[in-house]
Amino acid sequence: MFSDSSxxxxxxxxxxxxxxxxxxxTPATVQPIEPTAFESSASPDFTPLSDQRFNxxxxxxxxxxxxxxxxxxxxxxxxxxKISQAxxxxxxxxxxxxxxxxxxxxxxxTKLRRSDEASHELNSLHDFDGTHYRYxxxxxxxxxxxxxxxxFSLRWLYALIPTKLGNRQExxxxxxxxxxxxxxxxxxxxxxxxxxxxxxxxxxxxxVMSCLLGFHLGHKEFGVSLDLIKExxxxxxxxxVLVSKLGYVQMQFGDIEGAKATFNRVExxxxxxKNDETQFKNLVGRNKALVHVVAKDYAAAVREYEECIERxxxxxxxVNNKALCLMYLRDLSDAIKVMESALxxxxxxxxxxxxxxxxxxxxxxxxxxxxxxKRTLNTWITRVAPDDFDSSCTRI
Amino acid sequence: xxxxxxxxxxxxxxxxxxLCKPSFHVDPxxxxxPFDLLSGEDFSDDPSSASLLRRHxxxxxxxxxxxxxxxxxxxxxxxxxxxxxxxxxxxxxFGAIYLGETFCSYISVNNSSTSQVRDVTIKAExxxxxxxxxxxxxxxxxxxxxxxxGRYDFIVEHDVKELGAHTLVCSALYNDADGERKYxxxxxxFVVANPLSVRTKETTFLEACIENHTKSNLFMDQVDFEPAKxxxxxxxxxxxxxxxxxxxxxxxxxxxxxxxxxxxxxxLYKLVPSSxxxxxxxxxxxxxxxxxQITWRTNxxxxxxxxxxxxxxxxxxxxxINMRVVEVPTAIHLNRPFSASLNLTNQTxxxxxxxxxSLTQDESQMEKPVAINGLQKLxxxxxxxxxxxxxxxxxxxSKLGVQKIxxxxxxxxxxxxxxxxxxxxxxxxxxx
Numbered sequence: 001m002f003s004d005s006s007x008x009x010x011x012x013x014x015x016x017x018x019x020x021x022x023x024x025x026t027p028a029t030v031q032p033i034e035p036t037a038f039e040s041s042a043s044p045d046f047t048p049l050s051d052q053r054f055n056x057x058x059x060x061x062x063x064x065x066x067x068x069x070x071x072x073x074x075x076x077x078x079x080x081x082k083i084s085q086a087x088x089x090x091x092x093x094x095x096x097x098x099x100x101x102x103x104x105x106x107x108x109x110t111k112l113r114r115s116d117e118a119s120h121e122l123n124s125l126h127d128f129d130g131t132h133y134r135y136x137x138x139x140x141x142x143x144x145x146x147x148x149x150x151x152f153s154l155r156w157l158y159a160l161i162p163t164k165l166g167n168r169q170e171x172x173x174x175x176x177x178x179x180x181x182x183x184x185x186x187x188x189x190x191x192x193x194x195x196x197x198x199x200x201x202x203x204x205x206x207x208v209m210s211c212l213l214g215f216h217l218g219h220k221e222f223g224v225s226l227d228l229i230k231e232x233x234x235x236x237x238x239x240x241v242l243v244s245k246l247g248y249v250q251m252q253f254g255d256i257e258g259a260k261a262t263f264n265r266v267e268x269x270x271x272x273x274k275n276d277e278t279q280f281k282n283l284v285g286r287n288k289a290l291v292h293v294v295a296k297d298y299a300a301a302v303r304e305y306e307e308c309i310e311r312x313x314x315x316x317x318x319v320n321n322k323a324l325c326l327m328y329l330r331d332l333s334d335a336i337k338v339m340e341s342a343l344x345x346x347x348x349x350x351x352x353x354x355x356x357x358x359x360x361x362x363x364x365x366x367x368x369x370x371x372x373x374k375r376t377l378n379t380w381i382t383r384v385a386p387d388d389f390d391s392s393c394t395r396i
Numbered sequence: 397x398x399x400x401x402x403x404x405x406x407x408x409x410x411x412x413x414x415l416c417k418p419s420f421h422v423d424p425x426x427x428x429x430p431f432d433l434l435s436g437e438d439f440s441d442d443p444s445s446a447s448l449l450r451r452h453x454x455x456x457x458x459x460x461x462x463x464x465x466x467x468x469x470x471x472x473x474x475x476x477x478x479x480x481x482x483x484x485x486x487x488x489x490f491g492a493i494y495l496g497e498t499f500c501s502y503i504s505v506n507n508s509s510t511s512q513v514r515d516v517t518i519k520a521e522x523x524x525x526x527x528x529x530x531x532x533x534x535x536x537x538x539x540x541x542x543x544x545x546g547r548y549d550f551i552v553e554h555d556v557k558e559l560g561a562h563t564l565v566c567s568a569l570y571n572d573a574d575g576e577r578k579y580x581x582x583x584x585x586f587v588v589a590n591p592l593s594v595r596t597k598e599t600t601f602l603e604a605c606i607e608n609h610t611k612s613n614l615f616m617d618q619v620d621f622e623p624a625k626x627x628x629x630x631x632x633x634x635x636x637x638x639x640x641x642x643x644x645x646x647x648x649x650x651x652x653x654x655x656x657x658x659x660x661x662x663x664l665y666k667l668v669p670s671s672x673x674x675x676x677x678x679x680x681x682x683x684x685x686x687x688x689q690i691t692w693r694t695n696x697x698x699x700x701x702x703x704x705x706x707x708x709x710x711x712x713x714x715x716x717i718n719m720r721v722v723e724v725p726t727a728i729h730l731n732r733p734f735s736a737s738l739n740l741t742n743q744t745x746x747x748x749x750x751x752x753x754s755l756t757q758d759e760s761q762m763e764k765p766v767a768i769n770g771l772q773k774l775x776x777x778x779x780x781x782x783x784x785x786x787x788x789x790x791x792x793x794s795k796l797g798v799q800k801i802x803x804x805x806x807x808x809x810x811x812x813x814x815x816x817x818x819x820x821x822x823x824x825x826x827x828x
Binding site: 053054056057060061064065068069071072073074096099100103104107110111133135145146147148149150151152153155156185189194195196197200203204206207210211213214215217218220222223226232236239241242244245248249250251252253254255256258286287290293294316317320321324327328330332333348349352354355357358361362364365366367368369386388 | 409413418420423428430431435437438441442443446448449452453456464465466469470471473474475480482484485488504506508547613614615617692693694695
């Protein structure tokens with residue numbers, strides 16, 4: 001698996017472009033690698049991770065910069081192509097590169113809603129916690145580096161996949177197991193005084209807790225959701241976005257007075273603090289608007305949302321919610337205009353499945369022949385949208 | 397909602413959408429922190445690796461791409477993985493509707509023909525088994541015209557107070573392009589179901605069990621018991637937990653949320669006779685205890701409210717005759733007769749009796765674990781008003797272990813009324 005196809009390198013010279021059509025890279029010249037064989041063929045001066053220096057993402061892992069860029073553009077098909085190409089041409093030389101590529105592959109497949117294929121790829125993995133995936137198992141490649149080379153996202157995807165395949169209970173079990181695992185790592189890194197890692201693992205703890213919160217909320221399991229969000233707030237009591245979400249949860253199950261009290265707390269944070277960034281002001285404005293929505297004072301809600309949009313015209317939550325309020329004010333035409341203009345003005349911010357679902361509901365109400373309007377929208381979407389956009393949301 | 401229109405080509409058509417409150421979109425996204433993908437999980441054990449990676453990542457961030465969907469993949473704020481951004485979704489289906497809720501609907505009349513229609517009178521009504529309720533009527537000021545491709549919109553609201561089948565009848569009376577006066581009725585049916593059942597049990601305590609029959613979880617905003625005037629009611633609930641200090645009062649008490657589809661919550665009240673009611677208890681007759689006012693909320697505070705009917709208490713009367721076991725020997729052995737002391741009390745203000753005390757025979761003719769030994773009937777003389785009589789019964793136990801002295805009755809031979817031994821007494825039967 002770990003065949004070395006790149007020529008020996010001098011650490012000071014830039015890495016040569018990998019040339020997939022090079023005559024050297026025929027399968028016959030490549031041999032399966034044992035650690036000793038590798039040691040003898042590599043230059044003793046150069047193993048990127050050992051002297052801890054890499055001058056670009058690409059030096060860390062083959063073509064990583066490009067993979068990263070493609071992921072931010074939502075070009076998941078291109079990523080899958082890159083991965084199969086790199087594998088076919090044996091461009092990946094180090095164990096961690098294979099893991100990174102596998103993670104990208106599973107991520108891409110899951111994003112493209114091909115979860116059974118993603119699950120299949122995950123089955124090819126060894127036990128995460130075995131020696132296969134530890135740096136110290138390959139001292140020639142990673143001298144002085146210790147620990148697990150498994151990308152955390154791969155663990156997370158492994159936990160998530162059952163939910164994508166309809167097995168929610170298994171998914172939840174795996175996520176809770178993952179949470180325990182993360183907490184063990186926090187304790188471990190604390191005892192080893194690895195502060196940077198402690199911070200990172202604590203971030204991962206909040207990540208998994210947030211993910212669990214989303215799952216429980218989606219299933220309206222409010223008791224456990226409240227417990228989780230309380231735990232998150234304990235760790236970040238002054239995060240206005242987090243506290244606002246507590247307010248949304250309270251609104252979701254109907255505790256309006258509780259939600260108002262929570263939003264007041266967030267507003268106090270804005271008034272007391274020095275941070276008067278637009279983001280914060282808009283957060284407070286949107287919270288106020290929600291209180292108006294609950295009280296059915298849609299006109300007041302629209303005014304709040306308009307202030308938000310004036311401060312930041314890419315505030316898509318304000319745009320979407322304003323349109324809904326206009327509809328509740330019987331102004332379906334303007335509601336549609338607001339949505340359509342946002343898609344035109346700030347397409348990459350505005351194009352999300354929920355906004356499209358709302359717009360299509362409005363089309364269905366407004367036009368007897370709504371299929372035409374939806375088809376036009378769909379055509380535009382296919383030109384602009386990323387690979388992972390779920391166009392079934394147009395219900396055509 | 398299902399709709400049926402009349403025959404014949406119509407220029408107009410009704411389109412209807414139920415407007416309950418919008419809901420929060422909840423969908424945990426596939427978004428990550430690049431550190432978790434681009435390197436191994438223990439990569440940052442070496443701080444210089446971590447800072448190098450961070451530097452390389454931020455330099456790629458600086459390149460602002462036109463078609464960037466980074467927010468669909470990279471985490472911006474730590475709470476992004478929850479998938480609760482505050483974005484609202486329109487109701488995606490009609491859903492279920494329950495008694496006590498408010499039915500609200502957006503109604504749009506569209507002109508899908510190629511010419512204008514004029515003089516449009518629109519009506520919207522709710523038709524139930526019992527009545528027809530008018531929600532909207534523009535006949536006093538009809539809509540002058542609706543151009544081709546145009547629309548006239550309105551929103552109607554109705555508090556649902558009846559169960560069962562409801563029909564939203566939308567009708568339009570208009571002049572079409574040929575000047576013909578046409579009538580378009582459209583019918584949208586829905587069914588109103590019962591959201592809750594309230595079962596009560598009481599002695600001097602009233603326990604109400606509220607069961608949720610809806611498809612949503614119900615946040616119990618208010619459950620108030622309004623006692624009838626001869627009672628005062630005190631709500632009993634478990635101790636409130638003190639608010640955790642670091643949250644400084646956020647979510648002080650766990651909210652009462654009744655789970656959808658059969659979840660229950662119990663409410664307990666202690667009922668005390670109000671001070672102005674006369675002291676002497678009655679024999680028979682039920683008493684009205686009071687009724688419940690229940691307000692609940694669902695998604696985004698959507699309210700519903702119900703009142704129960706009057707709840708009746710069990711008769712507060714005392715029994716005329718009270719028969720009970722006063723004493724049994726400390727050791728009772730299998731198949732060895734023992735003597736139990738009993739008491740018969742006349743709780744009325746007149747003479748009752750004489751009485752015949754015996755063991756009831758049940759249909760199965762099975763041997764009772766504790767039976768009367770010897771003569772199966774004991775005669776007791778008449779009792780004066782409020783008088784009582786202590787007597788002995790010779791009993792024998794035929795089974796080991798915990799057994800009950802039960803099934804003993806006293807028959808008033810004159811009035812032919814039977815009184816049971818209450819309460820049943822438990823004894824422990826040892827072996828010889």
